[in-house]
Amino acid sequence: xxxxxxxxxxxxxxxxxxxxxxxxxxxxxxxxxxxxxxxxxxxxxxxxxxxxxxxxxxxxxxxxxxxxxxxxxxxxxxxxxxxxxxxxxxxxxxxxxxxxxxxxxxxxxxxxxxxxxxxxxxxxxxxxxxxxxxxxxxxxxxxxxxxxxxxxxxxxxxxxxxxxxxxxxxxxxxxxxxxxxxxxxxxxxxxxxxxxxxxxxxxxxxxxxxxxxxxxxxxxxxxxxxxxxxxxxxxxxxxxxxxxxxxxxxxxxxxxxxxxxxxxxxxx
Amino acid sequence: xxxxxxxxxxxxxxxxxxxxxxxxxxxxxxxxxxxxxxxxxxxxxxxxxxxxxxxxxxxxxxxxxxxxxxxxxxxxxxxxxxxxxxxxxxxxxxxxxxxxxxxxxxxxxxxxxxxxxxxxxxxxxxxxxxxxxxxxxxxxxxxxxxxxxxxxxxxxxxxxxxxxxxxxxxxxxxxxxxxxxxxxxxxxxxxxxxxxxxxxxxxxxxxxxxxxxxxxxxxxxxxxxxxxxxxxxxxxxxxxxxxxxxxxxxxxxxxxxxxxxxxxxxxxxxxxxxxxxxxxxxxxxxxxxxxxxxxxxxxxxxxxxxxxxxxxxxxxxxxxxxxxxxxxxxxxxxxxxxxxxxxxxxxxxxxxxxxxxxxxxxxxxxxxxxxxxxxxxxxxxxxxxxxxxxxxxxxxxxxxxxxxxxxxxxxxxxxxxxxxxxxxxxxxxxxxxxxxxxxxxxxxxxxxxxxxxxxxxxxxxxxxxxxxxxxxxxxxxxxxxxxxxxxxxxxxxxxxxxxxxxxxxxxxxxxxxxxxxxxxxxxxxxxxxxxxxxxxxxxxxxxxxxxxxxxxxxxxxxxxxxxxxxxxxxxxxxxx
Numbered sequence: 001x002x003x004x005x006x007x008x009x010x011x012x013x014x015x016x017x018x019x020x021x022x023x024x025x026x027x028x029x030x031x032x033x034x035x036x037x038x039x040x041x042x043x044x045x046x047x048x049x050x051x052x053x054x055x056x057x058x059x060x061x062x063x064x065x066x067x068x069x070x071x072x073x074x075x076x077x078x079x080x081x082x083x084x085x086x087x088x089x090x091x092x093x094x095x096x097x098x099x100x101x102x103x104x105x106x107x108x109x110x111x112x113x114x115x116x117x118x119x120x121x122x123x124x125x126x127x128x129x130x131x132x133x134x135x136x137x138x139x140x141x142x143x144x145x146x147x148x149x150x151x152x153x154x155x156x157x158x159x160x161x162x163x164x165x166x167x168x169x170x171x172x173x174x175x176x177x178x179x180x181x182x183x184x185x186x187x188x189x190x191x192x193x194x195x196x197x198x199x200x201x202x203x204x205x206x207x208x209x210x211x212x213x214x215x216x217x218x219x220x221x222x223x224x225x226x227x228x229x230x231x232x233x234x235x236x237x238x239x240x241x242x243x244x245x246x247x248x249x250x251x252x253x254x255x256x257x258x259x260x261x262x263x264x265x266x267x268x
Numbered sequence: 269x270x271x272x273x274x275x276x277x278x279x280x281x282x283x284x285x286x287x288x289x290x291x292x293x294x295x296x297x298x299x300x301x302x303x304x305x306x307x308x309x310x311x312x313x314x315x316x317x318x319x320x321x322x323x324x325x326x327x328x329x330x331x332x333x334x335x336x337x338x339x340x341x342x343x344x345x346x347x348x349x350x351x352x353x354x355x356x357x358x359x360x361x362x363x364x365x366x367x368x369x370x371x372x373x374x375x376x377x378x379x380x381x382x383x384x385x386x387x388x389x390x391x392x393x394x395x396x397x398x399x400x401x402x403x404x405x406x407x408x409x410x411x412x413x414x415x416x417x418x419x420x421x422x423x424x425x426x427x428x429x430x431x432x433x434x435x436x437x438x439x440x441x442x443x444x445x446x447x448x449x450x451x452x453x454x455x456x457x458x459x460x461x462x463x464x465x466x467x468x469x470x471x472x473x474x475x476x477x478x479x480x481x482x483x484x485x486x487x488x489x490x491x492x493x494x495x496x497x498x499x500x501x502x503x504x505x506x507x508x509x510x511x512x513x514x515x516x517x518x519x520x521x522x523x524x525x526x527x528x529x530x531x532x533x534x535x536x537x538x539x540x541x542x543x544x545x546x547x548x549x550x551x552x553x554x555x556x557x558x559x560x561x562x563x564x565x566x567x568x569x570x571x572x573x574x575x576x577x578x579x580x581x582x583x584x585x586x587x588x589x590x591x592x593x594x595x596x597x598x599x600x601x602x603x604x605x606x607x608x609x610x611x612x613x614x615x616x617x618x619x620x621x622x623x624x625x626x627x628x629x630x631x632x633x634x635x636x637x638x639x640x641x642x643x644x645x646x647x648x649x650x651x652x653x654x655x656x657x658x659x660x661x662x663x664x665x666x667x668x669x670x671x672x673x674x675x676x677x678x679x680x681x682x683x684x685x686x687x688x689x690x691x692x693x694x695x696x697x698x699x700x701x702x703x704x705x706x707x708x709x710x711x712x713x714x715x716x717x718x719x720x721x722x723x724x725x726x727x728x729x730x731x732x733x734x735x736x737x738x739x740x741x742x743x744x745x746x747x748x749x750x751x752x753x754x755x756x757x758x759x760x761x762x763x764x765x766x767x768x769x770x771x772x773x774x775x776x777x778x779x780x781x782x783x784x785x786x787x788x789x790x791x792x793x794x795x796x797x798x799x800x801x802x803x804x805x806x807x808x809x810x811x812x813x814x815x816x817x818x819x820x821x822x823x824x825x826x827x828x829x830x831x832x833x834x835x836x837x838x839x840x841x842x843x844x
Contacts, residue, residue, distance in 0.1 A: 001633035001710070008717065009645055016649070016725045025729035025754065027665060028747065042662055049652045056619060056648045063626040064641055067562070068633065076824035076831070077628035081568030085624070086617065093616040097609040101659055105602060108661040112598035129425075129517065151515045162515070191595075195516045196419040197528055199593060199668060203734030203747070208664050210594050212528050213418060214512025217595045232745050234593075234668040236412045236738045238419060238426040239338035243744035 002068030009061035013054055020050060031229065031250070032205040033186075033222035034111055039206075041104040048100060116188035116220035121181065124190040126161055127198030127211040128153060130240030132231060133161055134179045136260060138172025143190075145170070151194060161194075174263045179248040182256035183226050191217040199235035202248060210235055223250040277381060279806040289389070291381035292806060296388050297367025298699065303388075303395060304359035305773075307350050308685075310399070314347040316766055319759040323752075325741045338427045340740035341410035345428075346402070348413025349436065352542065353443050354395050356684050360549035361485070362391070362450055364691045365478040367699065369454065371797040372472050374463025374814040376807040379456040383449050390446035398439035401432045409433035412738060414539070417510030417531040418523075421502040424516055434503060437496050444493035447485050454482035463796075465816030469573070470835070472795045472820040473566065476573050477552025480580040481545050487584065488541040495534035502526070532594055536587035544583045546680045547647075548576060550687020551618060554643045556820075557690055558622055560793045561637035562629030563831050565821040567621040575614035575621075582611040592660040593667045601660045608658035615651055619644065630824070630831075635709030636791070639690035642717045643683055649721070650679025653728060668738075671731020674724045682720045689713075689772070696779065697786030701802050704783060708775040712768055719765030726754050794832050795820050 019025065030039055124135040124143055131153075137143045144167040151162035157175040164170060181187055191200055193211040201208045207221050223229075233244035251259065280286045290296060320327065321335040321343075328334050335343075366384065370377055378384045401408040409428040411420040419425050420433060458479045462471070471479075501507040502523070510531045511523035559566040566572060588596060588604030622644050631637065653675040656662045666672065689712075696704050735742070735751055742748035742755065789798040796816070800809050814836045822833040833839075 001638070002631065004714075005633070005638070005641060008714065009641075012645070012718070012721045012725075016721065019726075019729055025726075025733045025751070027732050028734060038661055038664065041659065042656070042665070045656055045659065045662060049655060053648065053652050056623070056652075057645060059623055060626075060641065060645055060648070063623060064631055064633075067626055067629045067631050069563070069630040074630065075826075076562075076564050076630045078565065078824050078826055079567070079628075080565050081571065081621070081624065085620075086568050086571045089620050090613060090617055093613045094610070097612045097616075097655060098606065100655060101605055101609045104659045104661045105605075108598065108602065108659075111661070111664075112601075128515075148513060148515045148520045151518055151520075153518050195514050196422070196425055197416055201668075201734075201736065203665060206665050208593050208667055212595045213514045214526070214528065215595050230745055230747050232734070232736050234736045236341070236416065236419065239336075239341060239410060241341070242337060242739040242741050245745045 002065040006061040006065035009057055013057040013061070017050060017054060020046065027206075028203050030204065030206055031223055031225040031227065032207060033224055034107060035206045035224075037107040041107060044103065045100060048096065111221075112219075115218065117186050120186035120188035120220060122188045122190070123179070123181070124192065125179075125200055125211065127193040127200065127233070127237070127244075128160065128195050129238050130233070130244040131160070131177065132179075132200070132244070132246040133157065134176050135161065136174040137169075138174060138264060140169050140172055142169040144173050148194075172264060172267070174260065174267065176263065177246065179231070179246065180256055180259050181223050181248060181250050182253040183223055183250050185253065186220055186222045189219040189221070191219060196237050197235045198233050198237045198244065201232045201234035202229055203232070204229040208234055223248075226250050226252060277377070289385060291377070291385050293366050293370050293378045293381070293384060294699075294804065296384050297363055297365070299388050300358055300366060300391070301363035303392060304355050304363055307354035307358065307395065311347050311351040311355060312766055312769065314343045314350070316762065318343050318347065319762045321740060322742070323756050323759045325743065337740040338410055339407070341412070341426075341738065342408040342428050342432075344738060345410055345412050345436070346398075346408050349440070350398065351681065352413060352546070353440065354391075354398070356546035356680065357447065357542070358391065359688050360553070360684060360691070361478060361481050361545065362388070364553070364695065365454060365481075365549065368695060368797055369475055369478050370457060370461065371800065371804060371808050372475050372795050373458065373461060373466050374796050374809070374816065375457060375461035376809070378453050379461055380453050383453050387446045387449035387453065390442060390449065394439045394442035394446060397435055397442060401435040401439070404428075404431035404435055406430045407432055409436045414535060415499070415531075417499065417502070417526075417528050418512075418514055421499060421510045421531075422514070422516060422521065423503060424519070434500065437499050437503075441493055441496040441500070444489040444496065447489045448493070451482040451485035451489070454478055455486065463814050463816055469570070470816055470819050472552075473555040473569070473572055473576075474549070474552035476576050477548040480576050481548045484541045484545050484548075484580055484583060488538040488545070491534055492538035495531065495538070499531070529591070529594060529596060532591055533587070536590045537584075539590065540587040541583045543676070543680045544579055546684045547687070548579065550643060550684045550690075551576070553687050553691045553694070554622065554640045556795070557636045557640040557694055558625045558644070559821040559823065560791055561632045561634065561640070562625050563632070563823045564625055564629040565823055567624030567627075568617075569819065569821065571617055572621055575617045578614040579611060582607060582614070586611055589658055589663075592663045598660070605658055605660050609655060612651070612655060612658070619648055619651070634693075634791070635704065635706055635713060636690050636694035638710065638713040639686050639693055642713060643686040643690060645717070646678055646683040646686055646720070649725070650675060650677075650683055653678075665734070666731055668736055669731035670727040670735045670737055673737050674727030674731065677724045677727070678720070682724065689716075692776070694791065695797070697790045698797055698802055698804070700780050701786055702779055702783030703786050703790065704779040705775050708771055712771040712775065715768035715771070716765060719761055719768060722761035723758050723765060726758055730754060792830070792832050794818070794822055794834050796835055799834055799836050
């Protein structure tokens with residue numbers, strides 16, 4: 001049984017590690033400014049934890065086979081432990097775990113401690129059961145008031161958000177169900193929810209943030225490649241959670257300006 | 269001891285007082301165990317339906333019919349809740365703890381036998397209330413076992429959020445009361461009823477684990493109880509603790525000014541210690557068994573005790589790592605993250621010490637040992653994905669994906685369940701007076717170990733590829749389509765692994781009546797439960813109180829006549 005355990009534990013270790021190393025399933029190609037940093041920290045953590053994983057499982061399999069009771073008269077090592085060893089591996093683990101954590105913290109700080117640049121593209125993202133709406137403030141740069149009483153989800157877009165048309169700055173607010181962003185420009189996101197908690201998750205951007213009713217959460221990121229990317233809701237929000245998805249189209253600055261102008265014209 | 273005499277009570281006569289409303293901690297322990305056994309099969313059946321629905325969303329099942337997306341979420345909510353409360357909290361602590369804690373410390377019963385009976389029957393009521401949610405109008409709630417507000421606080425946020433959700437939270441509140449009573453009883457028993465010579469540092473590591481777990485329970489369940497009452501008020505009385513001004517499907521709700529994050533803080537203040545409530549008793553059992561079956565003292569007993577304490581203390585200051593993406597201050601995320609990485613240190617110490625215990629031992633591969641080795645393997649695998657999730661910056665891609673599901677199932681789910689398998693195989697002879705079947709034990713162990721890895725390891729890959737958790741179907745989001753083959757593989761693995769659990773149950777019940785008779789100490793172990801008769805008499809030690817002379821793990825002591833020295837043996841080493 002000792003040999004059987006060794007084989008089972010080592011095979012499990014081999015297959016688990018193989019699919020990580022082969023990257024058969026992996027993070028999608030990252031297309032935001034922070035993605036290389038996050039991926040680097042991920043890879044670093046993965047390599048360290050992978051070594052610990054293989055070492056610990058390897059040792060477990062080896063020890064149970066090596067020290068099986070094979071009926072021989074071999075004496076057991078009567079020992080209650082070793083304080084020096086305890087202190088050694090406590091210190092090493094502490095340095096390893098906390099050091100690893102500190103190494104990644106600058107990415108978190110730049111993502112979340114700093115506000116967006118002044119010239120970032122402002123977009124408001126609103127989640128509701130079970131759709132995402134995106135609002136652009138238009139030339140005046142101001143988001144108009146929204147009014148809960150006016151919200152009509154069945155009408156979609158402006159009406160769904162309850163845009164208060166008596167507010168003069170509402171005239172140029174554009175609301176869409178698909179997100180358009182210019183490439184290589186920072187996006188200043190304001191995340192809201194009207195009903196329950198949703199989570200705005202774009203795997204390709206390495207971006208995720210809950211949208212919480214009652215809060216306006218300000219975030220920022222910079223898409224770096226033109227293309228179409230999927231948004232998935234990552235916080236359980238009700239029976240339609242699995243189909244609460246959307247698209248981000250990252251386009252050139254020219255195409256973005258044209259798209260926005262067209263939408264503005266449609267509104268008039 | 270005086271305290272013990274005061275708590276002695278006569279053996280009960282009659283079926284009801286003996287087996288139903290019993291004051292005997294051993295009967296109560298068995299009652300908890302079987303409650304958890306029923307619960308785990310309910311929870312497992314729900315997970316089977318979930319896995320089937322994920323792969324064949326339109327399949328029409330016998331009896332259940334078609335599973336709708338909302339039905340899937342109801343299954344998911346009840347699976348998580350039943351497993352966490354009525355299995356992972358119930359069997360390792362209340363089941364085995366009730367039965368063996370008093371015996372292992374040389375006490376005739378728990379400190380408060382009536383309270384003990386009351387806590388079991390309160391738990392039983394909680395379970396019935398939980399199951400009744402299935403039959404409420406609208407069905408069981410769909411807000412997940414974490415019950416995030418406002419989804420859980422509004423009655424019109426989805427099917428099952430009417431009466432079903434009220435029953436769900438009521439059941440949890442009742443469960444909290446039961447757990448508080450149990451925790452109080454455990455702590456008092458350990459502090460007051462230890463036999464002569466049983467110092468704290470001579471207690472088996474199982475007792476240390478139950479002790480720290482009880483303290484965690486005492487501090488955590490009170491908070492959940494309060495949070496649950498506030499949720500009931502929000503739902504039924506119109507208060508707004510958790511609900512701000514919201515508009516559900518065009519309808520402006522009457523709430524105003526509440527904080528959805530308040531629920532998350534209160535819930536996880538309970539929820540994270542709960543993880544350790546589930547796993548610490550398993551750690552205790554694994555330590556006990558690894559030492560016994562390696563015929564070697566546990567490596568670093570004191571370090572193990574300090575590690576359990578450190579895990580207990582740190583377990584209360586890491587709850588925010590569940591909330592990195594919640595909108596909480598990014599600065600506090602930084603603090604929670606450091607604390608979370610720190611809790612990895614005592615966990616690593618325990619792993620090192622388990623490996624150190626095996627080193628130069630003489631390992632016997634009876635089924636308790638197999639499950640304990642499985643526990644260590646799963647604990648390592650589940651533990652090492654922790655440092656990914658503990659880093660806020662890596663939590664951005666991984667939070668609320670299948671990666672998290674794989675992580676916590678391996679460590680708090682399956683590792684803890686392997687702890688229960690190990691405990692069952694180890695203590696079965698003492699509890700039922702017969703031996704379990706070794707061949708069935710081995711087959712079940714091998715199938716379950718490989719099976720659980722096949723289920724939960726691929727979930728890490730799915731999570732990295734961005735598969736969010738709690739999706740009933742993968743039809744709508746296009747990038748999930750290519751992950752279907754892996755999801756299908758998991759479902760097949762789950763079907764086989766669930767089938768293998770019947771081997772365990774057959775072994776359990778067959779051995780209970782037909783297994784070979786067990787001797788008083790079949791494993792040649794040293795702790796007090798192996799000094800008494802099998803099964804133990806009503807007062808545990810047949811009229812006398814044991815006196816303890818040694819630490820719990822004196823195996824292979826040089827010069828001793830046998831390769832183990834009982835804790836009650838006056839001869840032999842005195843240093844420990």
